[in-house]
Amino acid sequence: MNINLVLYLVMAVCCSGALGKAYASQPLLSFSYDQAVTVCPWSVSAKEIPQFTEPQCHRAKLSEIDPQNQAVWVLIEFERVKLASIPRPVGLYLFAKSSSEVFLNGSKVGSSGFPAVDKTEQIGKMDSVFYLPDSLIKKSNQLVFGLSAQHSLISLGYPIHFVGIGQFGDPKQYIQSFSGLGLILVGAFLLGALYFISLSFGRYGNTSVRIFSALCLLAAMQLSAEISRGLVDYGYVWHDIRLLTVTALSFLFGTLLLVYSSLKVAEKHALHWVYIGTIVTPIVIIFAPGFDAKTTAGVFVPLLVSLVQLGYGWRRAKNNNLATWFVVQLLVAATVLFVASSFHEIIHFVIIAVLLVYLFIRQAKEFRAQQVQLSSDQAQISKLEFKLAQNKQLQSPSKLEVSIAGKTDYVVLTDIAFCKAAGDYVELHMKDTTQKLFTGSLKQLELTLPSIFVKTHRSYLTNLNEVVSLESDNNQSNLKLTNGASVPVSRRLVPSVRATLKASNKP
Numbered sequence: 001m002n003i004n005l006v007l008y009l010v011m012a013v014c015c016s017g018a019l020g021k022a023y024a025s026q027p028l029l030s031f032s033y034d035q036a037v038t039v040c041p042w043s044v045s046a047k048e049i050p051q052f053t054e055p056q057c058h059r060a061k062l063s064e065i066d067p068q069n070q071a072v073w074v075l076i077e078f079e080r081v082k083l084a085s086i087p088r089p090v091g092l093y094l095f096a097k098s099s100s101e102v103f104l105n106g107s108k109v110g111s112s113g114f115p116a117v118d119k120t121e122q123i124g125k126m127d128s129v130f131y132l133p134d135s136l137i138k139k140s141n142q143l144v145f146g147l148s149a150q151h152s153l154i155s156l157g158y159p160i161h162f163v164g165i166g167q168f169g170d171p172k173q174y175i176q177s178f179s180g181l182g183l184i185l186v187g188a189f190l191l192g193a194l195y196f197i198s199l200s201f202g203r204y205g206n207t208s209v210r211i212f213s214a215l216c217l218l219a220a221m222q223l224s225a226e227i228s229r230g231l232v233d234y235g236y237v238w239h240d241i242r243l244l245t246v247t248a249l250s251f252l253f254g255t256l257l258l259v260y261s262s263l264k265v266a267e268k269h270a271l272h273w274v275y276i277g278t279i280v281t282p283i284v285i286i287f288a289p290g291f292d293a294k295t296t297a298g299v300f301v302p303l304l305v306s307l308v309q310l311g312y313g314w315r316r317a318k319n320n321n322l323a324t325w326f327v328v329q330l331l332v333a334a335t336v337l338f339v340a341s342s343f344h345e346i347i348h349f350v351i352i353a354v355l356l357v358y359l360f361i362r363q364a365k366e367f368r369a370q371q372v373q374l375s376s377d378q379a380q381i382s383k384l385e386f387k388l389a390q391n392k393q394l395q396s397p398s399k400l401e402v403s404i405a406g407k408t409d410y411v412v413l414t415d416i417a418f419c420k421a422a423g424d425y426v427e428l429h430m431k432d433t434t435q436k437l438f439t440g441s442l443k444q445l446e447l448t449l450p451s452i453f454v455k456t457h458r459s460y461l462t463n464l465n466e467v468v469s470l471e472s473d474n475n476q477s478n479l480k481l482t483n484g485a486s487v488p489v490s491r492r493l494v495p496s497v498r499a500t501l502k503a504s505n506k507p
Contacts, residue, residue, distance in 0.1 A: 027085040028174075030164040031076060033063035042071030042117050042148065049073065049103055049144050065160050067098040071117045071148035076163070080139050083165060091168030092130045092143065095175065097159040097236040099124030101146040104136045113235070115148035123151055123235040127171040153240035157290050176230025182223055185349050189220035192356070208363055211260045215253060215356060222249035223349045243291045250298030251281060253352070258302040260359070265313040265322065277305040295348070300336050307333060321362070328358050398450065402428065402436045411436055418487050419445060419453070419461040431466065431483050456489045456497050470501060 040050045040057040050057065052075045065074055083090060092109070094100060099113030099121050109132060113124025149159065162174070176182075196213035200206075225245045228234070234242075258277040262270035281301040288294045307329050314322040332355050339347050399410040411428060420427045421442040428436040438445055446453070446461055453461045456479060468480045470489070477489040479497075489497050 027087070028164050028166040029078065029082050029086065030162070031062055033061060035062040035076065037062055037065065038075040039065060040073040042073065042146070049106065062160060062163065063158060065147070067147035068149045068152045068155055068159055071115055071146070074145040074147060076143045078141050078143065080137055080141060083137065086165065087167045088134065089168040090132050090165055092132055093162065093164050093166060093171055093174055094130070094145070095127045095162040095171070096147065097126065097152070097156055097239055098147040098149045100128065102130045103144040104132055105138060105142055107136050109133070109136070115146045116150065117148070119150050121148050121150040123237055125233055126229065126236045126239045127175060127233070129168065129171045131168050132165065149236060151237050153237060154244065172230050176227055179227045179230035182227035182346055182349070185353060186220050186223050188353065189216045189223065192216035193220060207263060208260065211256060212360065212363070215256055218249055218253045218256065219349065219352050219356070222246055222253065225249065247285065247291060247294045247298055250295045251285060254281060254299040254302035258306050261306040261309060265309055273305060273309050277302045280305070296336065300333065303329060303333050303336070325362065328355070400438065400448070402438050409436070413449060414465070417463055417466045417481050417483050417485060421459040429485060433483055454497065454500055456487055456493060458490065460487050462487050464501065467501065470498060
């Protein structure tokens with residue numbers, strides 16, 4: 001694969017990272033992670049909004065709020081003037097792993113699920129929007145959240161993803177703006193999986209084809225899980241399941257990628273490299289901070305092991321194909337590091353698509369080379385078989401039983417120039433231009449004759465020893481024989497006849 005093309009592809013991948021981070025271009029009052037808030041434990045008042053002056057309350061940053069396995073009250077203050085550029089009606093967008101109740105200046109404006117101090121909590125949606133009536137908005141405003149996440153399966157470092165005020169609408173406009181491109185890639189991965197699955201059941205089915213079908217299927221499943229947040233409303237528990245699923249699929253994809261390169265490069269030592277990858281990768285995933293880093297590690301660590309493997313194989317074999325493969329994976333690994341902050345989004349799958357396309361092209365070239373070698377081997381075998389049959393006929397010519405004027409006679413096969421089907425009989429045209437009749441079909445005779453006789457037309461069998469040349473005129477091909485006869489060659493059989501003549505050293 002051309003290195004410049006690879007560079008252009010990687011540059012496109014880097015640029016596409018901006019797509020994954022793009023939000024809607026509408027005016028938006030976004031509360032940053034450094035936003036100062038006041039936090040009170042739910043125990044201050046389970047039924048009423050606290051005053052936020054109680055001794056149990058404290059000041060914190062928005063990023064420090066953690067409703068997982070507990071319940072808290074949160075106060076955020078803002079000025080009306082900051083909403084001046086936002087079109088009406090306005091809404092509060094809360095993307096968080098929690099159930100929630102929202103109050104504006106003491107009035108409840110909505111809830112997602114029902115927060116509680118125990119398992120009686122009703123699970124809320126991961127991404128919610130609450131309408132903020134203009135009549136409740138004052139010069140200085142207080143937003144109060146009641147938050148809890150009592151049904152958590154895993155603990156996230158940042159359970160509050162986004163809090164902001166914008167024009168009231170669908171929450172999905174502010175999350176995963178790349179979902180459309182994601183669906184296109186899912187379709188491409190699924191088509192690739194179906195294509196390689198179909199190949200795996202045919203004559204071209206091998207380990208590499210099966211690995212490619214699994215890689216495409218894993219990529220489609222992982223991307224589907226990733227973009228599901230931008231397509232489906234779900235409770236926060238499913239967000240935990242989604243993160244676990246994405247990480248597991250990333251690990252399986254990376255491991256399978258390592259298996260493929262190990263089988264191609266390490267051969268009999270392949271298992272040793274796979275063991276290294278499958279032991280190191282889970283350790284890195286466990287200790288990686290946050291699921292974005294865990295998802296990245298699932299692919300990146302096996303990619304690094306494969307990179308070391310390719311470098312070692314290249315150093316030993318001095319193979320240019322391995323050098324190209326090494327450079328491509330090095331560029332991919334460098335790109336992953338460069339865009340690590342958004343690698344878990346669409347850029348992850350663009351990189352995967354680029355890498356898979358390269359591997360597909362590489363496998364196709366390898367397969368083509370194998371087919372050329374196989375054709376060459378088959379030609380040599382055909383040539384050898386022809387020579388053996390030719391020598392056998394010269395040393396001990398076989399004879400064929402024929403009927404002549406009601407009498408049985410035997411014809412030496414090497415004296416036959418060609419055979420022509422004639423109804424229920426076959427005309428045997430001899431080298432001396434005489435003719436004899438064989439009682440039976442051409443197909444039956446074809447099974448009897450040695451390999452020096454080749455079918456050149458549905459009605460003709462020709463003795464290759466008698467061929468002088470293959471001539472074509474007005475889209476019609478004919479074989480010229482030593483006795484001056486001309487035998488037609490059907491257009492469909494011209495390539496195979498030409499190949500057979502070449503193998504037998506005929507012009």
